[in-house]
Amino acid sequence: MLEVVFWAMWGYVVCEGPLVVKLYETASNTNLSSSKQNTTLLLDDEGAQILQDSAALWILITMEVLELERIAKPDGVEISSSPKDKSFYISSPESLKQIHTLVMSHSNSQHACAYLAWAFVLSRLHAKAQEVKDVLESYRLFLQSTLVHPRHGKDCEPTHTLMA
16 A cells, blocks of 8 residues: 555655645654554564565655655745645645654654655755745744754754754
8 A cells, every 4th residue: 555655646646735744644653654553463574574665665755745856946946925836735834834843753763764855845945935035924934943043142053954
């Protein structure tokens, strides 16, 4: 079933905010498939391989739904009240906030790929916000929530810098 989800997300299904949030919630709730009710039945070599393969597919899915190749393009990130592609997950600041919360709730090495991919998305969002004259309040609030306030000093540091 995970393989079907992966192939569907590989260009067929639009990565809308609520869908990306749901996939990240599922990946989080199942701990990339390692939290199953029947895990004790998967103790042999074959079962262990199934768990590893499931985790690998979840890693690929969590990377693919962020559409990093699209984000990396010069015009891949748009912060506006009327974006060209309203179905792209970055057009929803609320979805961005939920994804951020889910990504930041897992700091173990199993989630490192999604963590670094999200750092890249945040870096592109911050860069675009610096280019735009008037950032919408909803985006501004989200981006401010991703700043880390140091204990000493006045300068805030973007979370994506610390994540990298």
